[in-house]
């Protein structure tokens with residue numbers, strides 16, 4: 299059904315991919331074209347945009363379906379989630395290819411993302427049976443107390459393009475596992491992966507309207523969802539700017555919300571670090587996914603004693619990176635997602651140069667066929683420069699030279715963000731101190747700042763996140779509400 303590696307003629311003959319509302323695939327009022335960032339002449343497909351009335355229809359259907367789902371036996375819920383996860387894993391080559399084609403990450407990363415997304419469904423399938431309440435004696439004799447969790451109701455999920463399948467899955471899977479209905483608005487830059495996942499979910503025997511896909515822009519479909527009083531909870535991943543907008547809208551209706559936004563993550567490299575490990579962590583963490591990760595280490599904070607040797611090792615590794623078509627053999631860095639993001643990268647390259655940073659490697663841009671940029675490394679940068687304070691979402695890393703561990707830690711924490719932080723050291727003393735004093739939601743020791751597991755909480759501090767944590771058992775906090783019952787026999 300998907301249009302992988304076909305030419306434009308095939309596309310013209312292809313149908314527009316529709317939204318999934320109230321258990322049916324429905325045409326939108328308009329459609330958008332989805333293009334391959336590795337080759338912007340290639341159209342991947344056309345995707346329906348939901349009307350306001352269709353979003354309303356999804357909300358109404360979700361309300362009814364959620365009541366049925368809440369009353370559905372746990373084993374049926376478990377089997378649905380397990381089946382979705384199994385199919386995603388079984389089809390990760392095919393779906394990974396589609397994801398890489400529309401988002402631009404190399405095939406190995408696209409495949410890995412779909413596989414991981416399948417694991418989220420499998421993990422939450424098991425969690426269906428791990429929903430336990432608590433009991434207590436009342437202070438009043440003869441009265442017993444029980445606390446249990448109940449579903450929120452309708453959850454609106456607004457997801458980004460950089461992990462179009464995994465991010466959506468780590469929200470959809472717990473939402474369904476804990477008994478909610480879902481209205482999903484994916485990013486308009488990556489609709490093909492959204493339709494593919496929806497097709498897998500739609501195969502399951504779910505009440506009509508329990509799961510709805512409403513493609514459309516953030517300014518229309520997104521705004522309608524975040525302002526709706528029928529939505530009980532909003533889960534969002536994307537930019538700080540849109541996160542703030544969602545917080546305002548949700549606060550107006552007192553709707554529960556959680557936000558996972560950008561960051562300005564740093565990796566510290568101390569004098570005692572294994573420099574090969576440190577350089578691997580830096581290159582993988584800064585440039586994987588073309589730097590378009592909320593966990594990317596765009597700041598490399600290095601102590602004086604190893605600064606020059608570390609920069610040399612990073613440069614050597616960067617020379618081996620192969621930038622090119624996401625689906626081409628041997629490519630390690632795919633294109634930037636679109637022309638707008640590439641322009642943002644250009645602007646940040648210029649800003650770094652204007653601020654006096656020294657470019658020692660990369661930064662070449664070629665957008666004649668796709669949106670390609672070689673990863674860039676700057677030295678002679680300071681933490682006060684804008685390039686080290688704003689999230690660029692680009693394959694750009696800046697080295698900040700510091701005197702010692704204490705200055706490194708203070709520099710890492712001197713940012714408005716706080717998602718992940720890393721350190722490369724062989725010292726237990728520094729690793730232990732760092733683990734406790736980095737003001738970030740996730741800490742990595744001798745590991746890249748990017749790359750997290752699916753069974754443990756994920757999220758950040760300061761402007762990186764708001765609300766309860768995602769993933770692992772912690773997701774229960776967002777997707778359920780606690781009820782306290784008093785019982786007198």
Ligand code: NDP
Pocket residue numbers: 456457458459460483484485486487514515516517519520521524535536537538540541543544558559560561591592639689690691
């Ligand atoms: P956005 O925050 O604009 O988009 C994220 C999602 O929110 C998309 O589905 C988008 O829809 C939707 N959205 C946009 N505006 C609204 C709104 N008013 N109400 C409800 N939903 C809305 O991120 P961008 O894609 O524009 O990327 C811009 C920057 O954001 C990046 O350069 C990066 O810095 C950061 N970012 C961070 C991510 C992270 O993982 N933390 C992920 C993606 C981006 P649509 O795009 O379809 O209009």
